[in-house]
Amino acid sequence: MMNAIEVHNISKSYGKVTALDDVSFSVGRGEVFGLIGPDGAGKSSMFRILCTLLEPERGTATVDGYDTVRQMKEIRRRVGYMPGRFSLYQDLTVLENLEFFATLFGTTVAAGYDSIKAIYSQIERFHDRKAGALSGGMKQKLALSCALVHSPSVLFLDEPTTGVDPVSRKELWDMLETLKERGITIVAATPYLDEVRRCERVAFLDHGHLRGIDTPDTILDRFADIFNPPGIEHGKTTGAADENVIEVQHLVKAFGDFRAVDDISFSVKRGEIFGFLGANGAGKTTAMHILTGLNQPSGGTGTVMGYDIRTQYEQIKKRIGYMSQKFSLYEDLTVAENIRLYAGIYGMKGKEIARRTDELLQRLQFSEHKHDLVSSLPLGWKQKLAFSVSIFHEPGIVFLDEPTGGVDPATRRQFWELIYDAAARGITVFVTTHYMDEAEYCDRISIMVDGKISALGTPGELKRRFRQPDMDHVFTHLARQATRNSD
């Protein structure tokens, strides 16, 4: 039988940067094929070449038997594609988005409903809400529904689950398996190891080179230093004093009838690493915005660093650090300029800034990039830098909103080393994540479901209480009880 995809000696470069260098592989019909590798490995370029969006410099590729350069029209009629930075039409409603993409691919929502049911049913009740008003993870789910509503013969998914909670990711991959049964070939890129394991074969790309193609386990074993770095030893924080730096009682945030945060109470101790977990739209980001003084609560009381979140939010802001979900250093400033700006805002003196900037960059082994524009850095570096900037002024607490989204395991591990460093210096860390291995790194975690906190404790306690082997199962167990799926 003819292969669904044949790639022969493809090379592609952008100016001096080589994106792909002499890459060849083939994907069998009906196969689930994984494309993995760190940021900047050339995965997106490969997707675009296969989707006929880019022309390779050298080499040829065929999709479904058609040449990607010469037979563009035939291929475009047969493939489905979800780009990595896919965004929906923010001013159209959920249903309008879905209907538009269905028509675009020559089908209807009704006809394609079965192929998207598992995911779309979670957001279906918000079908007349504008896409722009959905939370990050919900948008991603809608985007997936839009990409899957038709049945192409080959489906390309470029990191489709960035920012999606673990339960939904499982549901998505269950769904992809049913597509496979219908003979659809699937090529997907993903940074999640559990997803990698669900592929039949994976190709590992690194800086444009193909380092290996094999079954997931073989690849993950062979490159264990990158994909499966040893866990971090977390020397129990000694300073977790009995002093609460965050105290929240009966906190409520309502948008109209909808209670995004519904009566939550918890406290965080000084020096703790507190994991704030929850499914997409459970209300994590909203709660975090209230704690950092970006939003006013609708009800309840709370203090952060001893200051009232309703009235003394400007006092709070002096004593905390924050790293938002959306990457938010100034891309058009250099590394040193960004550090200088934020340090200056927190009132540090020029000389001290200069000295500590050098120290920091040395510790990160990043000194030679001091004067590089942030926009030129790879994603993993940007995130490490954003974190370092957010704790540069030695805040009492740092809030991290999904700081490691879309990053490969090795980089995530380095990131957590930085978090441990900060905790060891007595900085309280308040972090949200969708990686359950990261949840295990926390001192204590809370799991939010439908705007309420349904579990709170150390990872060990939670595993015992719910009789589950690991955090992933604990989370799945709790999140499946959700009745609503929205922010």
Next chain:
Amino acid sequence: MIQYLIQKEFLQIRRNSFIIKLIIAFPIMVMCVMPWVMNQEVKDIRVSVVDNDRSTVSQRLVHSIGQNSHFVFCGQHPSYYAALKEIEKSRTDIVLVIPQGYSRDITLGRKPQVLIAANAVNGTKGGIGSSYLSQIVTANLAPDASTPLHSNISTHYLYNKHLNYKVFTIPALLAIVMMMMCGFLPALNIVSEKEAGTIEQINVTPVSKWSFILAKLIPYWIIALFIVTVCLVLAWAIYGITCQGSLWLVYLLTMLLALFFSSFGLIISNYSNTLQQAIFVMWFFVVCLILLSGLFTPTRSMPEWSYATTYINPMHYFIDAVRTVFIRGGGFSSVARQVSALIGFSVVMGVWAVVSYKKNT
């Protein structure tokens, strides 16, 4: 901490090569090209003549039209109807019909009725053209016995002896450049930060609203200073037009206008969600402010209700004051009212810009 924020704004402006080019090239381009374009002078009016008299006297009239610098003689036509066709084809602007018996009437001391038909689609052109032409006709009627009163009228043009239109235009250009640079760039500023997501990061820092907004305003003042200087130097170098009054007053006025427009831009930016919205809203206000300010048309001729709007139009105060200083050489006392009005507007706008920026919702 404000110096760090200001430094950041400058770095961002410097990194954006397009904006740098714009800031330098725009005033230069405007000063080099616009005075030639913005010329309301009516000249080269095309005149066709229908001479039903065909006498030496009538030919003398035709000849004197051809010699006048305002007019271009476009030939004679056999009938009024044929000449009107020429107007329809846009080959001529004014038709002069000399009646039969024109020379006889003149010799007999009677008044021949000359017809001037002007294309008045452009009212100014038609009006001015026909009044020039009628002056020529009148002068030709009695070339020898000119009326005593007429010859005794003299006109003394103040401030602009040679009726140079560019003198009138240059202060207006100053206002336009100021508005484009200090109005539109800030209007894009905060919206861009919203779209990039950096505003959220700034909002969780303890930076005060005042210093954040002030740090955004100060770079535009400095840009404004640079732009005014460029404009004034070019006006002198290219057109030999210099400021009659105190330069400090001109600087003071432009700085106040820059403050007004940059605050106004930031206000719009604060309320807008997308770049397109910001630009459209800004454009709308700018067009209204300019048209109703007296930049191109005399405010005195406005009907009362629209004249009333000039009291709340900072552009009106600015153009009034800057013309008084720049062209008429007025001192501080003659523009004190405008200066205080501009200060009032700028302060209100500045405060509004700060208040409308929300760090906590």
Next chain:
Amino acid sequence: MKHFISFIQKESRHILRDRRTMLILFGMPVVLMLIFGFAITNDVKNVRTVVVTSQADHLTRQAIDRLAVSEYFDITATVGTSQEAERLIRSQRADMAIVFGKDFASKKSGLQFIVDASDPNMAQQWTTYATQTIVNPQLSTVNSKMLYNPQMKSAYNFVPAIMGVLLMLICAMMTSISIVREKEKGTMEVLLVSPVRPLTIIIAKTVPYLVLALVILVSILLMARYVLDVPLSGSVVWIIAVSILYILLALSLGLLISNISNSQHMALLLSAMVLLMPAVMLSGMLFPIESMPPVLQWLSAVIPPRYYIEAMRKLMIMGVGIGEVVREVIILFIMTALLLAVSLARFKTRLE
């Protein structure tokens, strides 16, 4: 066809849901028409006049009275010396002064106008009007006739110009931004990979803007006719037909801009700097082309609104037949064909 309709539906929703932009789009023509129609004029009116006279004899009184009753002049002060009058003018409390000679009555010495010539055009008109008012022009044998615009309203001149600029703005600027936005947000990639032909995407994207432009065109025409009393002398069919040609031209320009620019920022500034500025300045909308130096006249020859505004002035105001605007229509047509060809040829079905 189904693709096409759903595309148009989607695009219309984008337009209709951005309330503020819609408000501006429909508010702009209304406000502009009102401003040009009623609020501003170049008429000589309410000129603040200072009379300089040392004695009030009969003839002087008579002349002053004539000035005072005319709607053109407001006598704001009577002073003794011309220095004083000059001071009033400098401090912006008067626009002109009329100095009556000592023996104005005996006609031995005449009168002098002292005029604030900051605005040379107005200065000249003031003197002309003042001369006519004082001299009481019995001599006038000239019978002036203002063709097409007897009351010399500026609205007659500006309605076609407003149409030219607004249609350009809506079609070119908004289309280019809407296409570039899809590029920026990444949705363009999906649209391109879909089975829909790129040409369908492009046409479908422009149709809603075409409709929007037509709606605005019709509302401008209605306002011009019924609010401003500007006659639509020519054939309405031809006015609309030429306008559609112009709208197509503007749409192609918008496509071209969207091909060139990579960000909304750039598309916005490009359309503002390259389209709007020349359209306002060099099209003959505000400033007569024949008064410009030759270089700028050549430059204005490639500005499409120039031809559209010219054609509209002829068709709407002068009411001539289509035969008289053939030249303009042909030029517009060639420009449209050229721009359309270039922008379609440059439309990328792949990424760079």
